[in-house]
Structure formats: C-alpha cells, structure tokens
Amino acid sequence: MKLVTAIVRPDKLNEIRNALESYGVQGLTVSAANGYGRQRGHTEVYRGAEYTVDLLPKARLEILVSNEWVDDIVDVIIATANTGRAGDGKVWVTTVDEVVRVRTGERAEAAI
Amino acid sequence: MKLVTAIVRPDKLNEIRNALESYGVQGLTVSAANGYGRQRGHTEVYRGAEYTVDLLPKARLEILVSNEWVDDIVDVIIATANTGRAGDGKVWVTTVDEVVRVRTGERAEAAI
C-alpha cells in the first residue's frame, strides 16, 4: 500500500479530483497548506497577480492507493496539475504498513 | 517507531482523544481536513443533514507510537471512531525512521 501526497495549486484541485475519479480513485483527503519552492526572491503568479514568492496557498492531497496503481495515479496528478509555470507543485510517495476502514475493520487493499 | 494517521468524523474527536489518553497516549497532533470516500453520488449524513458526498469536513489525527503499541492504538481509534455509518474514516500506519523531542534532543522511544 502506498500514500501519494501532492502539493498543488488550489485552483487546480477540482480538475485533479475529477481526473482521479475518472481514473477510478474512490477516496481522498484534502487539507490547506502554504509553501514555497525554489524561487525565493523570484516571482510566482497567484490569482493573476505577481508575488515575490513567500508562503503561497497550496492544496495538500493525500491518496491511499494499492502498489499497482501508484505510478498511474502520480501521472494523472502531474498531467492535470501542470501549467508549465513555477509553483505547479510537488508529488511524493511513501510506503504504508497498514490501512483500516473504520466502519468495517477491513484492512489492506480491501480498505481503500 | 510508527506514525498512526487517522481521518475521522470531527464530532468524534473528543471521544477518540479521551480513549487514547485512557490507553496511555501522551501526545497527538490534530489538523483540519476534508475528504470523501467510496460513496460518490451516494449520501453521507453530517450534522443531521444528508449530503451528496463531496468534500466533507474530517479531523486528521497523527500519533507517534512505539512499535509494540501500534496495534492497540489502531484498535482504540477504530472502536471509538466507528458509528457503523458510511464516512466513519480511515486509519493508516507508516514507519518512522527517527523522532526527536525538540526541548531535550531526546530521540526514538524516549522522544514520545
């Protein structure tokens, strides 16, 4: 089991969610975050205005997926989140030891 | 060392915290999240009203625990978070390489 975490532009969230659902992703968790990347002192565009990159609003997505789907799901996120401009985001993958569905107690693949 | 992450109903947070404290958990981190599970197009009840499941408010818990306690702590969370209704949540466990208590510099088991 893997956990895919993605930091993306907030205004890309709906498009990413729709693409993930089309692919077959049946659940995800979103939280609000702020961040910056390599452009310290340079600029990033947010809602049409240029900012000296400080902490800009980002959406943080978490998606539990089975090992066999992880590469495709990362590709779906990148393809949808990409605008070609600085600040598009970062995606990372970690290994999960165990997952449980609270309602049923199901574990592993059956839990996602 | 393990990190237990749990996405649960916000209105279950206090009960879960109390159960964890009774078990002996001495610290935890909570953040706000939103999410959905498998019921896309179906309904989930939140604060007494039915919603077509979109992004519903959830609480995100993180608990650093020693390996020997992890199974019990997952069980405590599941037992307390469970209502039997869709949307009860998801719990997952990851392996942590290192933990440090900032005030003292203590590491590993001594740090939690």
Next chain:
Amino acid sequence: MKLVTAIVRPDKLNEIRNALESYGVQGLTVSAANGYGRQRGHTEVYRGAEYTVDLLPKARLEILVSNEWVDDIVDVIIATANTGRAGDGKVWVTTVDEVVRVRTGERAEAAI
C-alpha cells in the same frame, strides 16, 4: 529521499524558515495544526498566558530532503525551535519512495 515533519511553536516559524533557507533548503510546506504533549493537566505558556495543556496551536512543517542532508536539517530545526520550555515540539523523519516536480516531471534528487 526523506520527509522531515516538524510540529513547532507558531511564533518560531519565521526563525526556523530563515535558518533553513540559510542552510540551503529551497522549499517547504507549512500547515496549521493543534496538539498536546505529555503535560496533560500541567500548563504550557502560549502568547504570555498559561494554559492547562489541551490542544494548542502548532505549525506543521514538511521538508523533502536528500538523505545526506537530513541529519543537518533536523539539527537546524531543533536548534532554532528550542526555547527550553515544555511544548517546543516534535520532529520526525520518514522515508520517501519517490518525489516528482510537477512542472518538469523531474524525479528524485532533481525534484527537490
């Protein structure tokens, strides 16, 4: 590749960010959290006032770093986040399987 997660005092965030930038960290993600540590029933000082420790506001930092930098970066965080008082925070390190820069598709070390 490693992910360093740190739960710190919110009023230490700027100082920690500056120290990390001086060290060479080129990006990070921050989110709001609440938490408590071992002082249940004891007190922690927040904005000059004493609180019975319940859920106090904390900043949650995430920093993707290459393996060779991880020890130094944890040290920089601890050195800067430490006030010597209860509630200074917790830092932990997990292993990351894969990182991707969304704009370019670069992976691994090249992506951070």
